[in-house]
Structure formats: C-alpha cells, structure tokens
Amino acid sequence: MKPFKGERVFTPGPVEIPDRIREVLGRQIIHHRTPEFTEAFLETRELFKRLVDCDSENFVFFSSSGTGAMEACVLNFFEEGDKVIAVVGGKFGERWAELGKHWRLKVIEHHVDWGKSVNPEDIEKLLKENPDCKGILIQMSESSTGAYHDVRAIAELTKDRDTLLVVDAITALGVYDMKPHSWGLDVVVGGSQKAFMLTPGLSMLWFSEKAKDKLTGRAYYFNVGNELKKQVEGQTAWTPAISLILALREALRILLETGMEGVENRYRTISRGMAKASESLGLRLLPENPSISLTTLLPPEGLSADEIRKAMLSEGVRVAGGQGKLKGKIFRISHMGMDVNDMVVALSVLERVLRAKGLKKESGVEAFLEEVSR
Numbered sequence: 001m002k003p004f005k006g007e008r009v010f011t012p013g014p015v016e017i018p019d020r021i022r023e024v025l026g027r028q029i030i031h032h033r034t035p036e037f038t039e040a041f042l043e044t045r046e047l048f049k050r051l052v053d054c055d056s057e058n059f060v061f062f063s064s065s066g067t068g069a070m071e072a073c074v075l076n077f078f079e080e081g082d083k084v085i086a087v088v089g090g091k092f093g094e095r096w097a098e099l100g101k102h103w104r105l106k107v108i109e110h111h112v113d114w115g116k117s118v119n120p121e122d123i124e125k126l127l128k129e130n131p132d133c134k135g136i137l138i139q140m141s142e143s144s145t146g147a148y149h150d151v152r153a154i155a156e157l158t159k160d161r162d163t164l165l166v167v168d169a170i171t172a173l174g175v176y177d178m179k180p181h182s183w184g185l186d187v188v189v190g191g192s193q194k195a196f197m198l199t200p201g202l203s204m205l206w207f208s209e210k211a212k213d214k215l216t217g218r219a220y221y222f223n224v225g226n227e228l229k230k231q232v233e234g235q236t237a238w239t240p241a242i243s244l245i246l247a248l249r250e251a252l253r254i255l256l257e258t259g260m261e262g263v264e265n266r267y268r269t270i271s272r273g274m275a276k277a278s279e280s281l282g283l284r285l286l287p288e289n290p291s292i293s294l295t296t297l298l299p300p301e302g303l304s305a306d307e308i309r310k311a312m313l314s315e316g317v318r319v320a321g322g323q324g325k326l327k328g329k330i331f332r333i334s335h336m337g338m339d340v341n342d343m344v345v346a347l348s349v350l351e352r353v354l355r356a357k358g359l360k361k362e363s364g365v366e367a368f369l370e371e372v373s374r
C-alpha cells in the first residue's frame with residue numbers, strides 16, 4: 001500500500017473540488033421551475049456580476065464544457081463569411097481556428113510559437129491590413145503552453161473599431177481579477193472545472209453592449225439572446241445543470257470572500273515561487289510570459305516529461321503532459337484551486353523524482369518557500 005491517502009490532482013482542468021463545493025454537489029436535486037431555484041439562480045447572477053466587477057446583465061450560463069461556450073461565441077456574434085483573426089499559439093488557439101472554419105467564418109490564423117505570447121503590434125498591423133475584420137479570437141491564458149496573452153493591450157486596438165475581442169478566459173476567469181467592461185473586452189468565456197473548482201459541465205459567457213448589438217440568433221441550443229431573456233428572470237431556456245448552478249453559487253462565494261484581488265495575488269505568489277523553484281531544480285519554463293494559472297516545464301536532459309509524470313503519479317501527484325505538438329515534450333502543474341501549501345506537496349514529489357534519477361540540483365521546495373514568504 002502506498003503511504004498516501006489519495007491522488008492529488010494538479011492538472012489544468014479538472015481541478016480539485018473544495019469540500020464546501022462537494023457538499024453542495026452531493027445534495028438531493030431541486031426542481032428548476034420553482035421559486036427556490038429562481039432565487040438561487042438570481043443570487044448566483046448577482047455574485048457573478050461582482051466577480052466580473054460590472055453591473056451589466058449581459059452574461060449567460062450554459063450547460064456544457066468550455067468548448068460549448070466557445071462555439072456559442074462563433075455562432076452568436078458572427079455570420080457566415082465574417083472575417084476574424086484567430087491567435088493560434090497552442091491547442092486552444094487551434095480550437096478557435098477550427099471552430100471558426102467549421103462555421104464558415106473567414107479565419108486569418110495568426111500563428112505564434114507555442115509558449116510565446118502574441119505581440120500586440122502584430123495584431124495592430126493585421127487589423128490595418130484587414131479593416132473589415134469582425135473579430136479577434138484569443139486565449140487570455142493558453143493552458144496548453146502556459147502562456148499569457150495580453151488581452152488588455154489588444155482591447156486598446158479593438159475598442160474603437162468594429163471588431164469584437166473574444167477572449168477564451170477558461171483558465172483566467174476566477175484566477176485573475178478580470179474587469180472585462182473597463183478593459184474593453186467584448187466576450188469572455190469561463191468554464192466550471194478550471195478556476196471555479198467545480199465538476200465539468202457548466203460554462204459562462206459574458207459580453208459587452210457592442211457584442212450584444214451583433215447577436216445573430218443563429219444558434220438553437222446555445223442561443224445567447226434567448227438565454228439572456230430567461231436568465232435575467234431567474235430561469236433558463238432548457239433544463240439547467242441544476243446542481244452545478246448551486247455549486248457555482250458556492251464557488252463564487254468562496255472566491256468573493258477572499259476577493260478577486262486577493263485570489264489573483266495568491267496565484268501570483270504561487271507562480272513566482274514556482275518559477276524560482278524550477279530554476280533551483282534546473283528546469284526551464286516553456287512560456288516567456290507565464291499565465292499565473294499553471295507552471296509549464298521542460299524536462300531536464302536525460303529524462304522525458306512523461307517519465308516524470310509517471311513517476312510523480314506513482315507518488316500520488318497527477319500533473320498534465322503536453323497536447324498536440326507538445327505531446328511528450330512538457331509537463332504542466334496547475335495552480336488552480338491550490339494554495340502555497342498544496343504546491344509544496346507537488347514540488348516535493350517532483351524533487352524526490354528528480355533526486356531518484358540523480359538529477360536533483362538545489363532544493364525546489366526551499367527556493368519556493370523563500371520566494372513566497374518574501
């Protein structure tokens with residue numbers, strides 16, 4: 001028998017679920033066409049407004065994983081033949097491009113080396129060359145590489161243009177203190193099993209007034225306009241993921257008790273500490289400008305990323321590998337839902353694994369603790 005109680009999950013989705021949320025998820029179902037549900041739903045909406053620091057009612061919750069809400073963006077805000085720029089710097093950027101092409105948008109793929117962040121000047125140039133560009137599809141935190149894209153800088157370019165800035169913030173919303181309205185973002189997508197620390201199956205889609213004016217009505221199930229009408233009244237067009245809505249309310253309470261500024265600070269501290277620890281362990285970070293949601297590492301010479309993952313798993317810690325062209329080349333340690341003490345667990349296991357292979361340099365745990373207590 002292994003000397004630990006259960007597997008710890010440090011993957012960038014799904015992430016571990018706090019006890020307070022698990023308690024809600026385990027409750028008996030309530031019916032959704034009831035005043036009880038309506039009250040809970042409206043309270044959830046009020047809390048969500050505080051999360052995004054904006055009084056607008058322009059947001060809906062969908063029963064789907066994050067990709068469902070991404071597809072909803074393409075269908076609800078763009079017509080067939082509309083020209084859009086997709087920033088492709090990883091697996092999820094590829095997904096934007098695929099979704100756009102699937103629904104017959106004219107997609108200009110702007111490729112960025114995997115691990116790099118997009119240069120806003122390149123986007124400015126593309127926008128000048130394509131004045132008819134209707135949208136930019138981008139990730140704020142590209143979870144497949146761990147890179148951060150500066151969506152605020154891009155918003156400066158789109159806010160005075162007839163171009164919607166559509167942000168996949170699935171590993172950013174609930175991590176960063178996002179202010180989509182004042183930053184000038186047009187559409188923001190979040191997902192339950194990432195920073196919201198819930199089970200998979202719920203997505204969130206926030207949009208600006210500028211985006212609202214473009215609603216196409218093309219979608220049936222994922223129809224933002226229909227949903228909005230119902231949801232502001234405390235109901236949903238279809239049967240909602242009832243348990244997940246109630247659990248989202250609890251997740252929002254947890255996040256707002258600390259406040260998003262405090263939550264972001266916690267993740268910033270962890271991210272800084274992880275960078276220091278990696279250096280001490282002789283490991284390189286893949287991204288130049290990392291998202292604070294996860295740490296993406298290249299394996300040391302003489303050991304593969306998958307060997308590290310397997311060895312860590314046998315010590316009770318699950319971390320993620322690479323996707324697409326980074327498969328087998330990197331490993332990713334998520335910070336979402338974690339605190340400093342949790343990260344010590346992951347780091348100490350990583351350190352033990354490297355030591356067993358004769359590859360450990362200085363202590364990662366010590367470097368981490370020194371950095372986070374500064």
Ligand SMILES: *Cc1c(COP(=O)(O)O)cnc(C)c1O
Nearest residue numbers: 013065066067092143170171191
């Ligand atoms: C997880 C993730 C998605 C996809 O979400 P699913 O819930 O798997 O559909 C999209 N974008 C980013 C950045 C993600 O991290």
